[in-house]
Structures are given as structure tokens and as C-alpha cells.
Amino acid sequence: MAAVPTTPALRITGLSKSFGGVRALDRVDLTVLPGEVHGLLGENGSGKSTLIKILNGFHEPDEGELEVGGVAVPLPLHSGQYRTLGLSFVHQDLGLIPSLTVVENLRITDLDRVGRPWHVSWASERRQARKVFERYGLAIRPEAVVASLSPMERATLAIVRAVESMRGSLQGEHIGGGVLVLDEPTVFLPQAGTEQLFQLVRDIAAAGSSIILVSHDLDEVREHTDRITVLRDGRTAGTVVTGETSKAWLVELIIGRSLIDLVAEHRDLAGRRVAASISGLAGGRIEDVSLDLHEGEVLGIAGLAGSGLEDLPYLVCGARPARSGRLHVEGRERDLDLTSIAPGDALRVGLALLPADRQRDGAIGSLSVVDNVTMLTLPRYFEAGALRRGRMGADARALAAEYDVRPPDPTLRYSALSGGNQQKAMLAKWMQTKPRVLLLHEPTQGVDVGARQQIFGMIRDAAAGGMSVICCSSDYEQLAAICDRVLVLGLGRIVRELTGSEVTKERITEQCYHSVELALELLRATEVHG
8 A cells, every 4th residue: 555645535533323222333433545445344233334324324323523535524424425425335235236237237326417317328338338347457248137247247347336436426537536335245256256356446446446345254354455444342443454463363353352263173083873975976067076974073075166166065955956966864765866856855854055145045035034944844833724923933032042143033034134143043944953964055154253153163063963064165264163074176076085183274275276186186097097
């Protein structure tokens, strides 16, 4: 970052906000400098979302001062005023309309600036869009339907749209100026490949714009920010220079105490019976996978993007079609043909799946927590032809208490919960079915550091009770924390098994980055002996 300018791009002083008797923000201070990427961290409930909603005019603060570019701005902001101040926002859901084209999404927020918005020359808009994408070094087709774009392309489109909106408001000739707020922009993106998105962010900052990056991913924030402000319990816990701050100190700022990393015991599996076996599995990017899963084992599956990691849990439970493969579950007389298994079949033999995108694939966000956590056991609540919602509510409250789902009000909509509490609710939903095999895909994606440790503990406790777990994750630190054994995938095949003291973040990372080479060696050896 260049020499520190005297005039901040954005300064918040003494910002407070209460909801009823709950103090969401308590005299919060935040200063963002021109041309910097500024991380905003904190556990769910720390006040990050409230602060952002005050900046975009959604909430009215109780007190506090705001300066933008050195100019005092009276609070509260009215709806849409942030645009005229050169502020722009990209939220976790990106705010794109999948059925519209790229150019329509790019221009939809600016049509009020067109003299006759009911008469738009889309040919001209497409030409302008191409110039915009060329300026950012992006190869996105303006005429493409957004639904056809990759997740990474959608995220970059949302960021470009936000920056272009800032430029239009500031009426500048260059990219620079304004403050862009990125609220968890990568939470549902594959870890490998986000570098392109952050290169775009760095280019925007280098041109003079400021970025506030809100994220639960400490490694992501440490790699891509200049400074970090941490909120805890609605207060500013501290602001630090990223390059001068350790990860351990950041964690302590976030949760208010030192945290000893949870390390798996790497239990000896010798003598434990095999709870389930997969043989000859192929489908998606998986080419040939066979494995045994022991009773009470947490088995990690690691790999780079394209290794098949993203396909394996869904193929096993019938959520995606397999080309071949069989599943044997201990105690079942017949194996299951994975080419014809349906999710209902998987549920009946004791399999449960927590998908990576819990909001899209694991729950119904518009329904209450009660309806979501009791969905799989609904028949037990029918009595004399009537649905006993009182019993449903009581059971949901007990589950929420057991799995520490916050707020402890199961009548709330599922989508109103934070990421960590959504995931704890999904664990509660599946655990009451008493599965024999729990399949996890990126179980702590978009989850804050405190809830992450809770979820780790829940997984290890389930395994200690005899449940077998397969955890597919690109978070190697997570795998080292909870797994007894880790299998590394390369080109759709198992290329390495790590056990005992080998189950470390460093060793898993090393083997994943050698996985393609190992897979090619395996294929050559197979051809020689074949």
C-alpha cells in the first residue's frame, strides 16, 4: 500500500444501534483509507451486518458520525443515498437475476440515468459492456444469460457492476474513487480459483478505490487485505496492520480469548469393524474410487479443484448420477447399486448428507427452523390425521438448545440465521435420524471461527458415539483438525492415504499439490501391470 493519505475514504465514529433492549453496535469506530483493502472480521452477531445495513440506508443508527472522503454526511442515510456518496455493495447472494443477460444485469441499476429508460439501445449497451470487461481483463460475453455463467464469473460480474455504479455516481474518468463493500463474496466459490477474483479486487484498489472485505475466512483476509478491523459483541475490538498480525492474535481478537486449535486424536482404527464400503465408484470427475469406512471413524477426502472432491458425497447418496459403483453397509444383506440409488434409498440405509450450499441444497430458507429440522421426521407428528405442531415446536426447541442454535427461537425463518447457526440446525436435522454414515461437504464454509470449533466438536462427538463420517473438504486445516485418516484424490482416483502423524495441514497440502503427478504415476503403473 502507498503512503498513508491524511483524508480517509470513509470514517465511522461512535456508531451505535439497538434493537429493543439488545445493543447491536456500541460506539463502533472504523477508518478506511483510499486505495486499501480493509478486512472486517467478527463472529456472527458481532455487528458487521448491522454496520453495513446502516451504510446502505437499511437501518437507522441511534448515534454516530460518518465522513466520506473527508466530508461529514448526516445520519441516517435515506434509501439509495449511498450511491450518490460513491458507496457500492456486493452481498453474499450477489444480487444478480439469473434469467437476464449479463448486459441487462450490468445496466439494470443504472437505467434511471438513461434519458428514456423505456427505450434502450441494447446493441450500444453490449458494445459498452465489452469495453468495460476489456478494461478489467475479463472475457465475459455481454449477451450470455447469467444462469449459464460459472460461479466465479457471476461473482466477478457482480463486483464489476458495483464498481461501475460507483464510477457513474462519482462521474470519474478512471476506475478509482469510492468505497466497495464485499460481504462474503467467495463463501460459495471453490477455494481454488478465487485468485482471479482477488486479482480484480487488487486492481480496483490499485486504481484508487477502497474495499471493505467482510469474510469468515481468516486465511483469505490475511492474504488479501492491508488492514483489518475486528468487531466483538458490537464493539471495535481493534484495528491492526495485516502483515504485522498473526492468525492466532486475530482469533483472540475475534472471540476474546486464546483458542487452542482442536486437533484430532488420530485414533487407532486397527480392530474396528468396517461400517461401509464403496467399490468401483465413477461419475462426474470421479473415475475409480474404492474405500472402506470404519465404525466411529472420521475419514477426510482431500483434493484440488477438478479432482472429484466436489462429486464424491453426492454420488454416494444418489444426489448425482453415477456411471458405476456399489455401496455395502454393514448389516445389510444386499449391496446398493450406485448407478440407480436415489436419495430416499440412501436415507433408508442410514446415510445423511450435509451439502456445501446449505441454503440451496440442504434447507428451505423461507420456512421456519421448526419446519426445517423436523422435515425428515414429519410422520411422527401426525396423530389422528392432524399435524401436531405443538410437539414439533417443542422438539425443535430442544434440538436448538442441544446444538446451540442462536437465536434460540425455532419459529424464525431458517434464512434469518447466520451461516454457523444454519449449519448447526442442519446437523440437528440429520442427527435425529441417527445416521450410520454422515457425509459432509465443506461443513464449515461461511462459518465464523467460534461456530467452526463447535461444529468440529459435534462431528468428533458423533464419531465417538459410533457414527462414521466422510468429510470432503478443500480446507486442509479443517481435515487435520477432525480426521483420523485422509485420502487424497487426483484425477478422480485415490492417490495417497495419510494416517496418524501424517494427518497435518502441511502434509495434506503437499500431497494435494502432487496429486496429479501421483495419479499419472498410478495410471502408468496400471497400464504396465495390466
